[in-house]
Amino acid sequence: MTNIPTPEPQSPNNAGTRLVAWIDRRTGIHSLLHESLDEPIPGGARWAYVFGSGLLFLFMSQIITGVFLALYYVPAADHAHTVVSYIVKEVTSGSFIRSIHAYGSSGIIIVLVLHIGQTILYGSYKGRRELLWLSGCILLALMLGMAFTGYLLPWDEKAYFASAVGTNLIAEVPFIGPSLQRLVRGGNQMGTLTLSRFYVLHVFMLPAMLIAFIASHVFFFRKAGAAGPINENPVAPKLPAVSFYPRQVIMDAVFSVAIIGILAFIASKIPMDLGPAANPADTHFLPRPEWYYRPAFQGLKYLSGRASLLGIVLPAILAVIFAAVPFVDRGRERRPWRRPVVVGGFLLFLMAYTALGVASYRDDYSDPGMAAQMHKQDEDAQAFMKQPFIPESAAGSASAALASADPRILKGQALYQAGSCSSCHGDRGVGTAAAVALTGVGQKYSDAELSTLLHTPNAKMTNGGMTPVDMKDDDLAALTSYLRQLH
């Protein structure tokens, strides 16, 4: 081995060209770009193909807005609602960014339906694309999981009660139901551990899985190639291929800009509301999930007693049938009118799902008592949105701590403030420029040592300006117990 550096090929041109050439030699960026942009699309670019890129774009928007929301969010039941209300009412653009994130989930569901619909109508799951389809099914499930877990995080009334109903449903799972429910909730009841679990799923686990499955989805897509229009052979394309760049890239970009434009418009005109903080004791609240879960919610109404098991089994059966489509429908025929079972089945499902959703809203607003409560809940949320932000009083603040302190500590605190202690050692012994903090002093010294030090300060203390504390033994004991509990 020698230490002679590998010679770099000489590029004759200017510095910029040389830099690009250098980066390319190190990374192979040109061939990567070529690989990703020059993907052949049989039959050329079409608006029908934009939904996949749209979903990727929306997912990135969710990641960016989500990361920014995490700057202020605290996943604990006693703070979550306050911080979301702080984001919405105080932080600049907070309501806008939260709305983009919250409405973005609805956007993803809509574009998912369009993406799946296009795939089914075009039969583009055919021809060695089973894994592409399966990875898509997993992505659909993960996205529904993101929507479900994210909904609880603001910890307002509708979030709390919708998630309470949603997690009650888990108990219906055969055999492991009740244990699974406790695992998800972090206990028998909804509480602060439920919130941390949902937070970890929403922010760490599900996004990590989403990224992994998006990567495999794109990989399987590139491996099989674009399926092209409905008259194309899905395995050996015959139509002249046109590369992904530039036409399809531009169409995808226009679609993505349209999505973000619509989201931004709605977010600025009708900001996502935040209701009053969750009150588990409220027995009047009518829990309702987000609109895309409404049909499933409505379906459960028709299942009572032993049939209620169907509430969990039926969606599972539907999911298995859905996932099995490319394994069962294996012919080369892609024209939708020649595939009545799959296309008809999908359309039937869409109609039934929509009808259930409509029925759910109709039920709520046709019954006068129910409608009144629904309106009241909307009004409560609007009224809460109009109220100014009220900060939470910190657990360590005087008013909160005094309520529970014992009389000796209270007396010690009074002495601490009345004497000159707080002027140098600061409020609650947090320390100032003039003297060190006294917090944690209880761990370092015993009661007797503390009393002695107060009575006759050591040299270091005296040099710092500490004067001997001269008071009655009772008072000194009280002051000592106050100092010991500072933290």
Add this chain to the structure above:
Amino acid sequence: MSATPAVNDPELERTGRRSFLGALLAISGAAVSLLLAIPLVRFSTYPLRRVAADADWSDVGPVNEFDSLTAPVAKTISIERRDAWQTTSAQTSVYVLPAKDGQFRILSPVCPHLGCSVRWVNDQNKFVCPCHSGSFTADGERLAGPPPRSMDTLDAKVVDGVLKVRYRYFRQLVATKEEMA
């Protein structure tokens, strides 16, 4: 193919059109991203731009309580401090002086020497610091001892019949009153 490609060479034309579209996409992409970045930047820099609200005035008590004062009186006030979405409250005391020309004057009890709490000694009609025996007149003017300046006055105002004070800390051991940030 000739050594110098003709202008109507389809390969060159294709490449030219592609790089033009690429530039167009890059520029419009950058423009859209910049536009979208504005709310995100404003969102994340909010704590830096937030101006301290006028909420740091603490209530001292109803004005009529201080109308007939003849000597300074110590009052405990609570200071609310905002920490983003939380408030912390702390108790401290201030001296309210008898009104002069209808103006209320409030003194900080913190000694400008080393920061001990100065006490009002009624018998001697003066403020005395228990630490190093600095003393001040009933108006807080420096009389004797190590303090480098008189006691510090605090901003006071009356709103709806309630006397309010803006509590501040000042630097010790200097001859002029300098607020500590």
